[in-house]
Amino acid sequence: MQLSVRGVRLGVAQAGIKQADRDDLVLIELAPGSTSVGLFTQNAFRAAPVQLAQQHLTDTAGKARYWLINTGNANAGTGLAGYETAEKTCAAVAEIQDCHGIEVLPFSTGVIGELLSAEPVINALPHACADLSENRWQRASEAILTTDTHAKLASRVISVSGKEVTLTGMAKGAGMIRPDMATMLAFVATDAEISSAGLDRLFRQAVSASFNRITVDGDTSTNDAAMFAATGCSGIAIEAEGGEAIAAFTEALESLCLELAQAIIRDGEGATKFVEVQVEGGVDADECDAVAYTIAHSPLVKTALFASDPNWGRLLAAIGRAGLKNLCVDDVSLYLNDVLIAVNGARAPDYTEAQGQRAMAPPELTIRVDLKRGASSSRVWTTDFSYEYVRINAEYRT
Amino acid sequence: MQLSVRGVRLGVAQAGIKQADRDDLVLIELAPGSTSVGLFTQNAFRAAPVQLAQQHLTDTAGKARYWLINTGNANAGTGLAGYETAEKTCAAVAEIQDCHGIEVLPFSTGVIGELLSAEPVINALPHACADLSENRWQRASEAILTTDTHAKLASRVISVSGKEVTLTGMAKGAGMIRPDMATMLAFVATDAEISSAGLDRLFRQAVSASFNRITVDGDTSTNDAAMFAATGCSGIAIEAEGGEAIAAFTEALESLCLELAQAIIRDGEGATKFVEVQVEGGVDADECDAVAYTIAHSPLVKTALFASDPNWGRLLAAIGRAGLKNLCVDDVSLYLNDVLIAVNGARAPDYTEAQGQRAMAPPELTIRVDLKRGASSSRVWTTDFSYEYVRINAEYRT
Numbered sequence: 119m120q121l122s123v124r125g126v127r128l129g130v131a132q133a134g135i136k137q138a139d140r141d142d143l144v145l146i147e148l149a150p151g152s153t154s155v156g157l158f159t160q161n162a163f164r165a166a167p168v169q170l171a172q173q174h175l176t177d178t179a180g181k182a183r184y185w186l187i188n189t190g191n192a193n194a195g196t197g198l199a200g201y202e203t204a205e206k207t208c209a210a211v212a213e214i215q216d217c218h219g220i221e222v223l224p225f226s227t228g229v230i231g232e233l234l235s236a237e238p239v240i241n242a243l244p245h246a247c248a249d250l251s252e253n254r255w256q257r258a259s260e261a262i263l264t265t266d267t268h269a270k271l272a273s274r275v276i277s278v279s280g281k282e283v284t285l286t287g288m289a290k291g292a293g294m295i296r297p298d299m300a301t302m303l304a305f306v307a308t309d310a311e312i313s314s315a316g317l318d319r320l321f322r323q324a325v326s327a328s329f330n331r332i333t334v335d336g337d338t339s340t341n342d343a344a345m346f347a348a349t350g351c352s353g354i355a356i357e358a359e360g361g362e363a364i365a366a367f368t369e370a371l372e373s374l375c376l377e378l379a380q381a382i383i384r385d386g387e388g389a390t391k392f393v394e395v396q397v398e399g400g401v402d403a404d405e406c407d408a409v410a411y412t413i414a415h416s417p418l419v420k421t422a423l424f425a426s427d428p429n430w431g432r433l434l435a436a437i438g439r440a441g442l443k444n445l446c447v448d449d450v451s452l453y454l455n456d457v458l459i460a461v462n463g464a465r466a467p468d469y470t471e472a473q474g475q476r477a478m479a480p481p482e483l484t485i486r487v488d489l490k491r492g493a494s495s496s497r498v499w500t501t502d503f504s505y506e507y508v509r510i511n512a513e514y515r516t
Numbered sequence: 517m518q519l520s521v522r523g524v525r526l527g528v529a530q531a532g533i534k535q536a537d538r539d540d541l542v543l544i545e546l547a548p549g550s551t552s553v554g555l556f557t558q559n560a561f562r563a564a565p566v567q568l569a570q571q572h573l574t575d576t577a578g579k580a581r582y583w584l585i586n587t588g589n590a591n592a593g594t595g596l597a598g599y600e601t602a603e604k605t606c607a608a609v610a611e612i613q614d615c616h617g618i619e620v621l622p623f624s625t626g627v628i629g630e631l632l633s634a635e636p637v638i639n640a641l642p643h644a645c646a647d648l649s650e651n652r653w654q655r656a657s658e659a660i661l662t663t664d665t666h667a668k669l670a671s672r673v674i675s676v677s678g679k680e681v682t683l684t685g686m687a688k689g690a691g692m693i694r695p696d697m698a699t700m701l702a703f704v705a706t707d708a709e710i711s712s713a714g715l716d717r718l719f720r721q722a723v724s725a726s727f728n729r730i731t732v733d734g735d736t737s738t739n740d741a742a743m744f745a746a747t748g749c750s751g752i753a754i755e756a757e758g759g760e761a762i763a764a765f766t767e768a769l770e771s772l773c774l775e776l777a778q779a780i781i782r783d784g785e786g787a788t789k790f791v792e793v794q795v796e797g798g799v800d801a802d803e804c805d806a807v808a809y810t811i812a813h814s815p816l817v818k819t820a821l822f823a824s825d826p827n828w829g830r831l832l833a834a835i836g837r838a839g840l841k842n843l844c845v846d847d848v849s850l851y852l853n854d855v856l857i858a859v860n861g862a863r864a865p866d867y868t869e870a871q872g873q874r875a876m877a878p879p880e881l882t883i884r885v886d887l888k889r890g891a892s893s894s895r896v897w898t899t900d901f902s903y904e905y906v907r908i909n910a911e912y913r914t
Binding site for chain 2: 137162163164192195198199200229231232334349418421422423424427429430431434435438439440442445447452463465469503504505509513
């Protein structure tokens with residue numbers, strides 16, 4: 119369900135960037151006084167719009183007025199020309215909406231390495247501006263998609279001092295998903311009022327437990343960006359409301375981000391499985407992550423998941439090559455859902471292949487590893503590797 | 517071409533471990549006085565035979581007399597029972613051939629996580645022993661295969677002091693290939709005489725430049741082992757012959773290992789491409805390796821290779837997420853074979869899509885990255901990701 123956020127208007131247009139007759143341009147307007155924070159890809163090759171968005175966010179101390187998003191072309195690997203294109207589109211928004219170019223943050227997604235032409239975007243901008251409305255979240259969330267098969271949109275409402283505070287967010291992403299901060303594009307807004315520092319802290323925390331813990335193929339995109347804006351239009355200043363309100367707001371933000379992040383995994387390219395990898399009993403979070411991601415990225419584990427084959431030998435092999443120092447394999451326990459399948463470096467005495475097959479059959483399952491050498495744990499969400507994944511990515515540019 | 521090695525006899529038998537009517541057991545006999553060295557998987561889950569082979573190699577100070585290899589079952593993830601099975605089969609060889617159990621080194625390959633029964637192996641051993649001959653390399657190299665589509669066998673002959681010295685080796689492996697020492701199983705022998713220390717040094721060097729530089733899917737096996745034996749039966753003591761002989765021998769060993777390693781990649785599961793990834797201009801070998809392996813393991817690069825699609829944006833994205841500190845992307849140059857496709861973080865000015873497609877079309881190609889920030893370089897060999905890879909690994913246990 120989409121819930122509009124007071125102080126946030128969205129406009130959608132068809133710029134014909136990659137194909138005609140589809141929405142591919144979204145302009146998001148934030149009320150004056152709104153505060154934005156963003157987290158961006160850690161890939162050394164950051165796309166031109168990512169570089170410019172970061173720059174503009176810094177230049178305005180988070181007081182951006184517009185987020186401009188196009189799909190169909192990532193404007194990545196495009197050098198100086200790509201940067202200039204991004205600047206031109208920001209300037210065009212500024213001219214129409216009467217603000218400064220640095221108050222516009224650009225975002226692009228789509229094919230990498232092809233020049234994005236500014237003209238189609240600029241020509242479509244008046245239509246997007248004329249379309250601005252608080253009730254465009256649904257259509258906007260569809261307009262930002264690439265290989266996604268459905269829109270990812272989520273809302274939360276909390277009640278503070280008798281007033282409603284709303285949070286709504288949308289995300290896109292299905293491939294090149296191994297966020298090293300946030301995955302792909304995510305845009306979240308609230309009508310609460312929060313300080314820039316508070317916004318940044320809460321969003322980092324929410325992203326690190328959601329968008330940063332999903333992986334489809336281990337490939338970190340050049341264009342990842344996750345944005346969060348607070349308009350203050352609800353009249354509620356969260357931090358001034360005290361601990362209970364902050365806790366409710368934090369919980370709402372985190373569960374919203376997790377819902378969007380998991381929606382990306384459920385819609386992973388060619389995905390037939392939604393898999394949670396839980397690693398517990400580690401010495402620290404890093405080694406839990408190392409095991410979780412080694413499992414989540416193993417092509418052999420992923421093809422076994424596709425086949426619904428409880429091939430736990432491949433899971434043990436992945437755990438064993440995760441690079442943990444002095445791992446005592448006899449201590450490791452491995453579960454599919456609640457079924458103990460391996461212990462002491464071997465098949466569990468009571469385990470039967472039928473149990474494993476039963477656990478693997480449904481479209482959702484949990485792989486749980488207990489390292490039994492510490493108190494840390496971590497969770498990662500991932501998908502399987504199917505024929506369809508190969509097809510989508512072999513045919514992507516044709 | 518197979519060339520027998522004086523002092524090495526091989527016997528093949530059908531034990532019916534996984535399927536009937538196929539050779540699945542190989543016994544390699546080394547003449548008394550032979551010296552063996554081995555390199556084993558770095559996976560924390562080392563299979564029972566790997567553990568036992570290492571133990572026996574230590575116990576005999578490299579003076580093993582037999583290498584016993586079975587396919588169809590990796591005897592991995594089998595705990596204490598698996599270890600006992602491996603011990604029993606060694607004892608059975610010792611009894612028939614009148615030697616000590618610790619002089620027998622066991623190797624297994626095949627499915628992980630299923631108990632290997634000792635009986636079929638022990639029952640087939642008399643046939644393998646009766647079959648022992650210097651002329652069994654070809655048949656033995658076929659008997660050790662799993663998902664491989666053809667045997668991997670190579671020989672070299674060098675002339676030293678008017679005598680011939682022969683090196684012959686065989687290998688198997690097509691999936692779960694990211695050797696962290698050597699990949700899968702490789703057995704190399706020579707009739708030269710070399711000290712144990714010299715053998716170890718030369719073999720480590722050869723393996724690090726061959727088996728340790730190939731990857732199909734990034735999955736390091738639990739059973740990897742590469743073995744090298746010197747029987748001395750040629751009457752040539754390489755080290756006593758001096759620098760020129762040592763150099764010729766080293767070159768022969770290294771080119772033989774490289775031929776076998778590349779044969780594994782050419783036969784990679786579902787592989788339609790043989791790809792050399794060259795990274796040069798790095799600060800050190802580690803960062804060159806990081807870039808090379810990130811490219812070689814990227815599912816998006818691998819599916820583009822399958823599609824013969826010069827999707828260099830995915831290559832830049834892979835380079836950018838390889839974790840290099842302070843990488844200046846404007847310095848990076850990217851080539852397909854000799855075609856410069858990207859420079860200054862963008863498409864090369866003279867590059868055309870037609871050039872890229874021409875470079876990608878053949879079954880063999882080179883991806884070359886120049887980081888332009890140092891003098892180090894590295895090379896890695898890999899394959900693409902095809903429908904067939906998914907099919908093979910989804911159906912492996914059925």
